[in-house]
Amino acid sequence: MRATRYQTRTASPLPSEDSFEAIREAFCVRMQSERLHFAALNAALELADEIPTPILHDLRNRAHRLSGTAAIFEFTGIAAAARALELSVTSAESSDAGDSEPAVCTALAALVRLIGGLKKNAQPA
Amino acid sequence: MQLESHMEELEHTSSDLCDTILMRRLDTAQPCRVLICDDDNLACARLAALLRASNFDVEVACSGEEALTIMNSEPCQVLLTDWQMPDMDGLALCRIVRADQNESYVYVLMLTVRNSKEDLLTGLAAGADDYLVKGAPVEEILARLEVARRITHVEHSLRASNYENWRLSVTDPLTGTNNLRYLMKYLPRELARSRRYGHPLAVLSCDIDGFKQINDRYGHEAGNELLRSFVARSETCLRMDSDWLARVGGDEFMIVLPETKVTGANRVAHKLRQSYVRSPVETHAGPVSFTASVGVTAVEAAHEFENVSKIEHLLRAADRGLYASKCLGGNRVTAAAVRTPT
Numbered sequence: 001m002r003a004t005r006y007q008t009r010t011a012s013p014l015p016s017e018d019s020f021e022a023i024r025e026a027f028c029v030r031m032q033s034e035r036l037h038f039a040a041l042n043a044a045l046e047l048a049d050e051i052p053t054p055i056l057h058d059l060r061n062r063a064h065r066l067s068g069t070a071a072i073f074e075f076t077g078i079a080a081a082a083r084a085l086e087l088s089v090t091s092a093e094s095s096d097a098g099d100s101e102p103a104v105c106t107a108l109a110a111l112v113r114l115i116g117g118l119k120k121n122a123q124p125a
Numbered sequence: 126m127q128l129e130s131h132m133e134e135l136e137h138t139s140s141d142l143c144d145t146i147l148m149r150r151l152d153t154a155q156p157c158r159v160l161i162c163d164d165d166n167l168a169c170a171r172l173a174a175l176l177r178a179s180n181f182d183v184e185v186a187c188s189g190e191e192a193l194t195i196m197n198s199e200p201c202q203v204l205l206t207d208w209q210m211p212d213m214d215g216l217a218l219c220r221i222v223r224a225d226q227n228e229s230y231v232y233v234l235m236l237t238v239r240n241s242k243e244d245l246l247t248g249l250a251a252g253a254d255d256y257l258v259k260g261a262p263v264e265e266i267l268a269r270l271e272v273a274r275r276i277t278h279v280e281h282s283l284r285a286s287n288y289e290n291w292r293l294s295v296t297d298p299l300t301g302t303n304n305l306r307y308l309m310k311y312l313p314r315e316l317a318r319s320r321r322y323g324h325p326l327a328v329l330s331c332d333i334d335g336f337k338q339i340n341d342r343y344g345h346e347a348g349n350e351l352l353r354s355f356v357a358r359s360e361t362c363l364r365m366d367s368d369w370l371a372r373v374g375g376d377e378f379m380i381v382l383p384e385t386k387v388t389g390a391n392r393v394a395h396k397l398r399q400s401y402v403r404s405p406v407e408t409h410a411g412p413v414s415f416t417a418s419v420g421v422t423a424v425e426a427a428h429e430f431e432n433v434s435k436i437e438h439l440l441r442a443a444d445r446g447l448y449a450s451k452c453l454g455g456n457r458v459t460a461a462a463v464r465t466p467t
Contacts, residue, residue, distance in 0.1 A: 023170045030167060064209060065165055067238045071259035079260050080349045083238055 035115040189213030202277040208237035223252035303371035327390035327423035329380040330443035332453035336376035347408040387423035416456035420446025
């Protein structure tokens, strides 16, 4: 391996190793935080004529991360909704006309609804 | 000599099995260490918990660079990596792992939300062994990792087997020391190193005096015990971290002394000769006394290296010294210079 390039190693923080319950709770807590963020974005986008590029970029990254993490935790509905949002944002980013933005708003609203229905001690579907 | 007759043949049969990688000691029991690489620490934590519960050793990296650092510090058999990550993505990580000359194979399982056929083909083309879309049931993730564990164990077994085959191919089964194949593989390397750095190199050619008569008188088993004892006594006179010997014929041995001038080699040769005569070897047929003749040669100066374009020149000079010792009645040491090729 590249011994000269990678000399040091930093420890990766894990919420609570080997504790399924603690990890799942940490995920649910993060979901609530994500829900607030997505809901605020959703409200802002409903009033905006056009979605600014940095917001699209942030939205895509958040949706991608949530899609992967929710899938790992077997919350398949949320994972699929987040993936749909990510793909709709990707499509909007590559489209010059603003005709993809309604799809983004629809996917975002759907995701917010799904996360909102999630209880603190929710179990995977 | 038998040595010379095998020389040319063996020079062309050097095997890749002799690579230094194979010379490293291989543990018999190999744990399966999985490195999880994902920029989401919760995803990492969940996967780590699942894998630890399935008896995998788990390491976690939150970036491609961190993953490389971990693999650099301690080998991992399996890399379970996300695709999309900041800075270095899973594809780039995969390509680096494949490009690096790892001591052992790293099985890469890519775990990503990207679920198109094109994505799968791209992941495999980057060097992943398997590809799984996030959202797959936990049972499937674990089943795929069991496949990875199985394959890495097979790879480890093959590597260990290759190493054992190589070890056997360069070891004299009777005495346990190196054999002619080893000499023909590693003496050229010693010579090349000495030439490159301008350091001296000495070679001793040793032969047990009257070995045939010893065999005839005490039997072959006693002769074998004598050969083993010869090796054991020789090794006590050598620097174990640099000097080495090889059995190149029935009772013929070559001893290689890196970083040694002819004066030092002569001292070692006399020490060897004295160790042989000091006491008889206890064999099942009774105590057997023996002596040995030694030929000494060395290359020291630059012009001498020019005369030694092949190791045969070095070995022939040592053999000339040995022949002279034999002609003078045995149990003696004779030095011989490398001749200038005509």
